[in-house]
Structures are given as C-alpha cells and as structure tokens.
Amino acid sequence: MHHTTYVRAGSTDDAVARMADGGQLLAGGMTLIPTMKQRLASPETLVDLAGCGLAGIEDEGDSIRIGAMTRHADVAGSDLVQTAVPALAALAGGIGDRQVRNRGTIGGSVANNDPSACYPAAVLGLGGTVHTNKRDIAADDFFTGMFETALDEDEMITAVSFPKTGKAAYVKFPNPASRYAMVGVFVASGADGTRLAVTGAGSDGVFRHADMEAALDASFSADSLDGIAVDADEMISDIHASGDYRAHLVREIAKRAVAAC
Amino acid sequence: MTMVNLTLNGKQVSADVPDNTLLVTFIRETMGLTGTHVGCDTSQCGACVVHVDGESQKSCTMLAAAAEGASVTTIEGIANGDSLHPMQQAFHENHGLQCGFCTPGMVMSAIELVQDNPNPSEAEIREGLEGNICRCTGYHNIVKSVQAGAKMMGG
Numbered sequence: 001m002h003h004t005t006y007v008r009a010g011s012t013d014d015a016v017a018r019m020a021d022g023g024q025l026l027a028g029g030m031t032l033i034p035t036m037k038q039r040l041a042s043p044e045t046l047v048d049l050a051g052c053g054l055a056g057i058e059d060e061g062d063s064i065r066i067g068a069m070t071r072h073a074d075v076a077g078s079d080l081v082q083t084a085v086p087a088l089a090a091l092a093g094g095i096g097d098r099q100v101r102n103r104g105t106i107g108g109s110v111a112n113n114d115p116s117a118c119y120p121a122a123v124l125g126l127g128g129t130v131h132t133n134k135r136d137i138a139a140d141d142f143f144t145g146m147f148e149t150a151l152d153e154d155e156m157i158t159a160v161s162f163p164k165t166g167k168a169a170y171v172k173f174p175n176p177a178s179r180y181a182m183v184g185v186f187v188a189s190g191a192d193g194t195r196l197a198v199t200g201a202g203s204d205g206v207f208r209h210a211d212m213e214a215a216l217d218a219s220f221s222a223d224s225l226d227g228i229a230v231d232a233d234e235m236i237s238d239i240h241a242s243g244d245y246r247a248h249l250v251r252e253i254a255k256r257a258v259a260a261c
Numbered sequence: 262m263t264m265v266n267l268t269l270n271g272k273q274v275s276a277d278v279p280d281n282t283l284l285v286t287f288i289r290e291t292m293g294l295t296g297t298h299v300g301c302d303t304s305q306c307g308a309c310v311v312h313v314d315g316e317s318q319k320s321c322t323m324l325a326a327a328a329e330g331a332s333v334t335t336i337e338g339i340a341n342g343d344s345l346h347p348m349q350q351a352f353h354e355n356h357g358l359q360c361g362f363c364t365p366g367m368v369m370s371a372i373e374l375v376q377d378n379p380n381p382s383e384a385e386i387r388e389g390l391e392g393n394i395c396r397c398t399g400y401h402n403i404v405k406s407v408q409a410g411a412k413m414m415g416g
Contacts, residue, residue, distance in 0.1 A: 006263055006280040006326045026327075033322045034304040036281075046280075048327055073316075097392030098370065099310060099319045178305070179391065 002042035009047050012054070012133050012158055020154055023047040027069060027108030030100050054107065054158055057081060062164055065131075068107025068157045072096070075106060087168035087186070091122050094172060096179050107157040113205055115146045115236065116180035120206040121170060123160060125186030125197035131159040146205045165190050169260035171253050173200075175240055182241055183249040185257040193217045196254060201235050201246045212254055222255040263326045269294070270338025278325055284318075285309045287325035288335055296336040296365050300394070307393035310366035311335045317373040319392070336365035339372065347413035348372050348406075357406030359397035367393050371407045375414050383408070 007023070009015035019025060024043030026032060035041040054069040057078050064084050066075060075081050076093030095101055095109075095118050109119040110130060123130065123139045130137045132155045142150050151157070168188035172181045181200030188195050194216040199206045215224040230250045235243035265282075266275045269292060276291045288297050288311065299321055300308035309321040312334040320333075339346040345353065348368050358364045367390065374381060374389040381389065386407045387400070395403060 001281045001283070003279065004281045006324060008326075008329075029323060029327075030304075033283075033324070037283075037302055037304075037321075046324075050327065097307070098374070098389055099307065099317050099322075099392045102316045103318055103323065 001036050002039060004036070004043055005045045007045060007047055008051050009049055010051055012052055012156065015047050015049055015052055016133050016154060016156060018045065018047045019156065021045070025049060025111075025156055027111070028071065028104040030096065030104035030108065031112055031114065032108075049107075049156075055105075059084070060161065063129075063161045064164065065159050065161045066106050067159050069105050070107075072101035072104050072106070072109075073098075076101065084164040085126065085162050085168065086166070087170050087188070088122050088126070088162060091118050091170040091172075091186070094118065094170075094174075094179075100179075106160055110142075110160055111149060111151060111157050113143055113145075113147055113149050114180070115202065115205040116175075116178075116182075116184075116200045118170070118172060118181055118184055118199060121181075121184050121186035121197045121199035122162070124206050124208060125170070125195050126162045126165055126168065126188050127190070127192070127195055128163070129161045130157055131161065132157055140208075143206050146203065148205070163190060167261050169257045171257040171260060173249055173253050183246055183253045185250065185254045187216070187254065187257045187261060189216070189220055189261065194220065196257075198250055198254070201250050203234055203236050209250070209254070212251075216258065220258065220261075222259045225251055225255050225258065265325045265329055267325075267328050267330060268332040270334055280324070280326060282325045283321055284311070284313075284323050284325045284328050284333070285320035287328075288320060288333070291325075294335055294337050298362055298365055300362060300366075300396070305392075305394065306363070306366070306396075307370060307390075308363050308366040310369040310393065312369060312373065315373075315376075317370050317392075334369075336368060339368070346372070348375070348410035351410030351413055352403075352406040355402055355406040355409050357399070357403045359395075359399045363393060363395045363397075367395070367403055371410060372414075374407070375411045379411060379415065381407070381411060 023045040172184040230247040232243040232247040237243035298308035300306035
C-alpha cells in the first residue's frame with residue numbers, strides 16, 4: 001500500500017472540510033482498503049468517518065432513516081428494519097461475509113455504487129432517499145452510472161431513508177467466490193406501484209426495468225414476467241458470465257424475487 | 262506516523278507506526294504475534310480474523326490507526342494458560358485442520374459465531390464461515406469441530 005495520511009474527522013462538517021482539501025473519505029473500508037492494497041487507489045489523505053456520529057437507525061413514521069456509518073450487521077439485526085422493511089434486513093444480512101457485515105457500511109456501499117453491490121438495488125427498488133450534507137437526493141436521481149453517483153465533489157452521504165414496505169423481496173445470484181451479485185433483483189410493491197431494480201448485471205450499474213414493472217403493475221405474479229425481453233447488449237459481460245447469461249438470469253431472478261414477496 | 266494505543270489480548274500496547282499500517286501488520290510485525298495469518302491480498306481468505314471489541318474482523322482490511330482505543334483479541338489471547346479455549350480443543354479433537362494455515366481465522370470466526378448463536382445448525386456454521394477459506398478444503402471436519410466447540414462452550 002502506498003503511503004497515506006490518516007485523519008479522523010470529528011463531525012460531518014470536519015469531514016467535508018478535509019474532503020475539500022483533497023481527503024478521501026473512509027467509511028468501513030471494505031472496498032477502499034483492498035483497492036489501496038492492490039495499489040489501484042493511492043489517496044494522500046484518508047478521512048475516517050467513524051467518529052462523526054453517523055451510525056444509527058431511526059423510525060420516522062412512514063419511513064426509516066439509516067445513518068451512513070451504520071454497518072450491514074446492524075441493519076440485518078435491527079428489530080425496526082426487520083419489522084418495517086424485512087427485505088432490506090435480509091439483503092443486509094446477505095452482503096459479503098460475516099466480517100464484511102461487521103465493518104462495511106450502507107453509506108460506503110451506496111456512495112461507491114459498485115455495479116455488483118447489493119444496497120444500490122434496495123435504494124432504487126424501494127425508491128429511497130439519499131441524504132447528504134447539502135440536500136436530499138431521490139434514488140432515481142442518485143445512481144448515474146457504474147461507480148458514479150450524483151454526489152458533488154464536496155458532498156457526502158449522511159443517511160439513507162427507506163419507505164416502510166412489507167411487500168418486497170431481494171434475491172441474489174451470488175458469485176460463489178466474492179459473494180457479490182452476478183445478478184440481484186429487488187422488487188417492491190407499494191402505494192405508487194411496483195419498482196424493480198437490478199444490480200450486478202447492467203453495464204451502467206443498477207437500473208430499473210420498466211417493462212417488468214409495467215407487467216407486474218398489471219398482474220403481480222412471477223408468470224407475468226414470462227417473455228419479457230432483457231437486452232443482453234446492456235449487460236456486463238466478463239469472465240464470470242456473458243451478457244446473454246446475465247440477461248437470462250435477470251428475468252429468472254426477478255421471477256424468484258416476485259415469488260418471494 | 263501515527264501513535265496507536267490499543268489493548269491487545271488484555272495488555273495495553275502502544276506504538277508509533279506509519280499511517281498505512283494494517284492492523285494485521287501491527288499485530289504480526291510490530292507486536293510480534295504471528296498466530297494471526299495473512300493468506301491472501303484480496304481480503305477474501307479470513308486467515309487474519311481477529312476480534313475487535315468482541316466482533317470478528319479481517320485485520321488485513323482495517324488500518325491499525327482505526328483500532329485506536331479498541332480491545333483486540335488474537336488467537337494467542339483465547340487460551341487460559343495451558344488450557345486451550347474450548348473451540349481450540351474441539352478443532353484439536355476433531356482434526357479440524359489439514360495444513361493449519363487457516364485455523365487461527367477459523368477459530369476466531371467460530372468463537373464469535375457461537376457467541377451469537379450458541380447452538381448453530383450445520384447450515385448456519387457453513388454460512389457463518391463464508392469469510393474463511395480453507396485451501397485444503399477441509400471444511401467437513403471444521404464444521405464438525407465448530408459443532409463440538411459449540412457444545413463445549415455451553416451451547
């Protein structure tokens with residue numbers, strides 16, 4: 001690992017100020033530290049957010065608000081999340097492995113927008129809201145491409161909110177080595193209709209599938225998805241799976257997610 | 262350089278180390294406790310698992326500086342004098358190892374697993390050890406060891 005300077009931010013304002021000076025924010029580090037070990041990233045300054053008071057889960061009536069530094073294990077084990085959005089608790093409990101869940105955070109995962117990460121599918125599938133030090137960003141406006149988000153250079157996530165949703169499910173086809181999603185589908189049926197978000201597959205990162213949503217709005221059953229086309233040209237194609245295979249998996253996993261609702 | 266102060270196996274330790282020092286490097290090289298292993302450089306193998314404030318963590322994927330003030334327990338810190346920890350004893354009795362390289366991480370993960378779930382099923386053990394890779398593929402006896410260890414720990 002290249003040399004770096006480690007600082008611990010004492011507050012969100014402190015972290016943002018240090019980011020303005022070129023600092024790289026460090027949340028759980030479950031992606032950043034391995035990336036630095038591979039020398040694929042070499043930030044001059046690491047700004048640890050552990051002391052910013054951003055961990056915790058709050059009940060806000062129709063929604064729950066999860067602080068950016070809340071770890072996957074804490075979301076998975078939360079009585080509130082298990083009751084309010086059980087599919088979200090289940091998703092968090094299936095991320096990576098036990099040690100990743102003991103350290104990785106929702107804010108880090110969402111900010112990184114890894115095309116194979118699980119959390120972006122929940123944020124987009126549930127129509128969540130990403131809260132930052134500057135504004136609130138709707139999920140539909142947040143994820144802008146592979147590893148890209150609507151976050152400005154001087155902006156950091158402070159929390160993510162999710163509407164309480166009982167009728168939702170996430171099904172993942174994990175890569176057996178990394179546990180990242182080869183394909184993961186989050187489907188939710190709420191007052192505003194059905195939302196279906198796919199991670200792991202799209203070459204632009206997480207995406208909603210409008211045709212599947214329309215079919216499920218007409219009839220919410222797995223059979224409704226039969227015959228719906230998934231464009232293989234828009235899929236990731238790599239050593240783990242071809243675009244054709246991923247396209248097939250998207251429809252199959254979507255059907256399993258609907259059946260699990 | 263950063264001054265790191267933490268409790269290692271119940272003992273207060275301090276050292277001034279480069280900021281990019283990983284916790285596992287601090288444990289192995291600065292403190293000379295080589296029971297915690299490094300089996301990969303991609304954070305996947307789990308040979309480096311230690312307990313940080315009672316929770317299992319991959320010590321190769323956190324900075325020593327981030328463990329400031331924490332209580333860290335390694336494989337060297339779990340036995341009671343000459344008496345092995347029940348989980349270590351269970352691995353010994355059930356031959357829960359072949360080459361032994363992954364064992365420290367397996368044992369540390371298994372202890373936390375059983376502390377959370379005193380009577381885990383085979384499936385729960387296999388799921389709970391997903392972050393630990395045994396390159397000898399000796400999983401069968403490892404699972405058997407954890408089942409026995411859970412009983413010996415009082416589950």
